Amino acid sequence: MADALFLTHILAQLVAGAGSVAVGTNSPIPAAATLLAREQAAAKGKKTVISILGSPRHSPFTDGGRELFDFAAQGRLDAFFLGGGQIDGAGNINLLSIGDPARPKLRFPGSFGSAYLYSLVPNIILFREEHSPRVLVPKVDFVSAAGSGPDQTFRPGGPRWLVTGRAVFRFDGQAFRLHSIHPGESLEEVTALTGFSFQLDQDFGATPSPDSETQALLQGPVTRELAFAYPRFAARHFTH
C-alpha cells in the first residue's frame, strides 16, 4: 500500500491548475494534497484559493458554515475531495449505511455535504485509502450522491477521479476506468480487490512517484502547514 506522502502527491496532481480547492472534515491526506498543490502553483506564479475545514489558518471564509456551499453553488469552487463507505463503478457513493437506513447493519457518520457538492463542483476527487471489495462494490446500498444524472437537471459537477491506496481510476462520465496502479501493485491483485467491473483507461500505466522537487515541498512547507490543520497526523506521517 502507498504511503501518505505518495498519496498526497497523487491527489495534488489531480487538482493541479485548479483556482480553488476545498477539503472537508477529517481528511488529512486531501488537506496535505491541497497544501502541496498550492505550493506547486505558487512556484509557477499562480494563486490557489484553499479551504481546509476546521483550520482557520487555511480558510478565507467569514460568513459561517454556509459560505463554502454558497461559493460552490455559484461555481466558484473548482475542486473538492470526497470519500465513501461504499463506492460503485458508476460513481455513486454511500456515506450513510449498509442495510435499511432506519435499522442499519453498519452505520457510517452520514452524508455530510456530499449530496450537494457532488453535483456542483466540477472536479470531485474521490479518495479512499482502503481498496477492497467491501468498499469498491458493484452497487452501493444507499446513494448519498449519484455519480451522474439525473437527466435534464442543473449539474455542473461530478466525480473525475477515484484514488485508493493501490490505484487511480478515471471517471468517463458513466463509469470508472482503471488509469494507473501504484508501485508494487499488480493488475491481477487490483482487479481481485475491486468489487465493480471496469475497463482499462486508454493510457493505462503506472502511477508516477513524486520527483525530488515534490519531495522537498512535502517535507518542507507542506509538513509545516499541515501541522496547523492536523497536528497528530502530521507528526505521525510527515516527519522524518
Added chain:
Amino acid sequence: MAVTFELIRRHARHLSLVAAPVSGLQSDLLIGAGAVRQLEAAAISLGEYGFAHRFTAALKAGSLIMRDATCPALHAGFQAAEKGVPFMPLRGILGSDLLSLRPDWKVVQNPLADVPDPIVLVPAIRPDIALFHAPLADHHGNVWVGLRRELMTLAHAARRTLVTVEAIFDGNLLEDPLRAPGTLPHPYVEAVALAPNGAWPLALAEHYPADADALSRYAEASRTQDGFEAILKEWLHG
C-alpha cells in the same frame, strides 16, 4: 458541553436534536444517556476519534428516529427560518437517496425557468431552543461568536437562545467596531451563563484544543453501554 452534562444530570428525556449541521460527542452523550427521541443531522461522528458508538447502537436498536440530511440543507433550513419564509430552494441533491428518506424535502420545477429545471425545496427549521458555547458575552446579553457566524443564523432561526461563555466582557460588545460584526445582539439571547472551559473535552477554536486523552478514552469506552456509563459517571461527578 457544560449544559449537555447538566441535561444528563437532570435526566432530560424525549429531546429532538437538530445539528448545525453535524454533531459528535454532544449527541452521542445525550443518546447514550437516553435523552434523545429524534435527531436531525448531516453526520454524527467523533471526527478523528472514529464513529459515535452510542448513536450507532441506538439506530441499530431502533430506539432513535434519524432524520438524515446534508450540510447545506440544514444551513438553508435555518436561513429560511431567520427570513420568516417557509422554505429555501437549494441546488444539488437531485439523484440522492436522501430525497426518499426526506419526504418533507420537495422537488419542484423552477417557476422562473422556461426549460425543465427541477430544484429542491427544504422546509424552514425553527428550533425551540438554540444552545451553544461562545468565547465572550457582556452584561447586556450580547454574545461574541467571531467567525462562527452559523451560530448567529441559528439564534435568528430559533425561538429561544441559551448560551454559555468562557468569560464576561465588562463593556458593551456592540460599541466595539471590531467586535460588533461578530456579535449576536441581545434581542435574540434569552440567557447567558458563565462556564469557563465549557466546551471540554472538545476544543474551543482559537481558545483551547480538544482534550485528546479524554476523547480517545471516550471513543474506546463508549463501544459498550457499560463502558459508556462508567465514563459518563466519572465525567458527571469528576
